Amino acid sequence: MANLNSDFIGIKSPNPFWLASAPPTDKQYNVERAFEAGWGGVVWKTLGEAGPPIVNVNGPRYGAVWSADRRLIGLNNIELITDRDLEINLKEMKAVKENWPDRALVASLMVPCEEEPWKRILERVLETGCDGVELNFGCPHGMSERGMGAAVGQVPDYIQMVVEWCKQHSDLPVITKLTPNITDVRYPARAAHVGGTDAVSLINTVSSIVSIDLDNMAPNPTIDGKGSHGGYCGPAVKPIALNMVAEIARDPQTAGLPISGIGGITTWRDAAEFIALGCGNVQVCTAAMTYGFKIVEEMISGLSEWMDQKGYASIEDFRGLAAPNVTDWQYLNLNYVTKAKIDQDLCIKCGRCHIACEDTSHQAITNVVDGVRKFEVIDEECVGCNLCVNVCPVEDCITMEQMTTGSDPRTKQPINPEYANWTTHPKNPMAVEPAE
């Protein structure tokens, strides 16, 4: 049985599955239910300054995008940081940590971009016995208009400054949570790194409007005829998150910086993918909000079964193994030739591969062979693009097969076993001469 114990920047938890700072972690009741269900840790819903608590809207605060069968694939929210009194939150956090000493408890913080408020809040959270702090530089709505959240996360200098304050005024490990609502995530990550952060976590939610209510002619969720942008999360944002994680993982300036992966993680497989890119642990929110806390059982069992099958004894055994294989397009091997292959026994003859290829790609899949409905790849036309694999409703029915010998029937060029990329390609006007 694989060991799922996690040690992320010195914060220990029985597994790498944490609940992200969000509605599910807003109070003791929810958090203790999560721990009972098996979650390894929580990042408490973001705390603000002492004083009058935050006010949320009283109308709907979530919107969604669904796939077939109304499966929720994207969720958007306009909820603010905790709207409960700071003192109550601190008291409950302390109680939870005492009740669940083996679980990770991290305080998420968002206060105005001045040294004093940060110093004050850091002193207060220390009382709870929490394991670390996460700086919320991510929220794209509500707080950012007040100069907090994403408003800070979009300015690398501010990130560095706040991280420096936190490291100066507290001994707690600092995780800097990054917003995806920027052009190049490496800049805020580098700033956090320079400021001395112990880790970054990403992604926070993506600025979004999920849909327009065509009766009211207003964005969803609609509050008295109006809507504002919210933060998008759930399975739909996972590809964005994976890319941003990979960007940071392979940036020489942030190499080795611990990462807590966030963004659409729904199953053990999603979690394994983030860890394979280098994340030390993962944080989950939307999946729990969709299905409840019990999903962590599947995550624990799935990850552990897979690790056993692969012979990975601990998280560290496979962490980051995929990161070196993320490269830039120009370094991809242009001599690698694949052709689609359709397994006729698995084919249910829906014809979607044909029409996708015929209408929108390379006219490389038949629909009739010898007068009979049949879908076969025409190797002379197939560029190996993978579209047919992606649109086929049957798993493994269409596969991409590498050609290792002979000639490519499309280009008539012999298969070259040597690696060669665009930088040396004869058609590249900027090509460099290959070394002797």
Next chain:
Amino acid sequence: MADIKSGRLSAEQLAKNFEDIHAPMDTHEALVEADRCYFCYDAPCMTACPTGIDIPMFIRQISTGNPMGSAETILKSNILGGMCARVCPTETLCEQVCVRETAEGKPVKIGLLQRYATDYLIDKADAHPFDRAPSTGKRIAVVGAGPAGLSCAHRLAMYGHNVTIFEAKEKAGGLNEFGIAAYKATNDFATREVDFVLDIGGIELKNGQTLGKDISLENLSSDYDAVFIGIGLPGVNDLGIQGDDAHGCTDAVEYIARLRQTDDLSKMEVGRNVVVIGGGMTAIDIATQIKLLGAENVTIAYRRGTESMNASTYEQEVAQTNGVSIRHWLKPYSLSIADGAVSEITLEYTSVENGKLAGTGETTILKADQVFKAIGQSPVSVILENAGIDLDRGRIVVNENRKTSHAKIWAGGDCVAGGEDLTVVSVEDGKLAAEDIHRALSA
């Protein structure tokens, strides 16, 4: 003494027994089911539909919250798409070839989705979905207001022609109105659908006009620019044994027509022990319905094996689930008559020898207060022959455009040779004939 009486079941029980055989889908069910469709290219379901409905498109329209557009997609190809959604043997047509049948053995429920969309339009549309072209001044006579005639008339009216439908019965609809099992077309759907079809305008319906009696093909073909015959199979085959006309020995088609028209099912006469002779849809429909009316023992006797039955396996299962016993390799031998009424039927075992069906000489006796004849309907050939129309075993010979050998006469539905005697095929016949008539009259 024959045990036949009415009111064997309570009104509540009868109402329950004759509810929709398949409850219509509500919006949630329809959306969930529509999401299962893969939107296949050149979809097998579409090819399997005799009327060529663009099934992937209408299902996609349901899934995107456009049931009105969905219904228009259906009705564009099949104006009786509402009834076909209820009576089509989808298990041998569209749903049999659905790729999800191939993949998982569970086809998309195309028939029920079609019903969802067409019901939506017929219940909710403010106006008929199709516009009539400006009047052409051409006049066409349609004989028979069944599925073929209605389909033909609608398409011709859409092209701007003026259509007169001559119908022998007092009500239009043909087998949809008089023949389909009651639990397949509840809430007077057949009548409502006829109203919907006629709503396009340009169609005059004349009831009580029997071919050969009130009207003749000679007159119609000289008075009108074109004639379409969709008269179905008005005759009924006899058992060919003595006592065929005794009390209790009943024509299934006639009984079903009365059952469909009654407003009080408890008035239908029902035997305690019932034997149905036949192996087609009529046999299944009468057996199931008489059972649902309260008959105690209902047996279908069919002279060949199950594989030869015209009723689909699914339809046989419907009968069996309702408690009907289906027995094969038995043919009627003789009837026992007491006081002018049937009391028993003697059936002879059969077998196929040298490719020919023959009695084995062994017999069995079943108690029978009622014997229903459901051994097929027959054409009325004399009138057609006299009009100079080529026939094949009494049925009208037509070309691929449903044109007969007569220069001005087209035909479709059960009365033509080579068809499958399905509602949906009749609709297609009427549509193809209308297209050809339109071409001929526009030339």
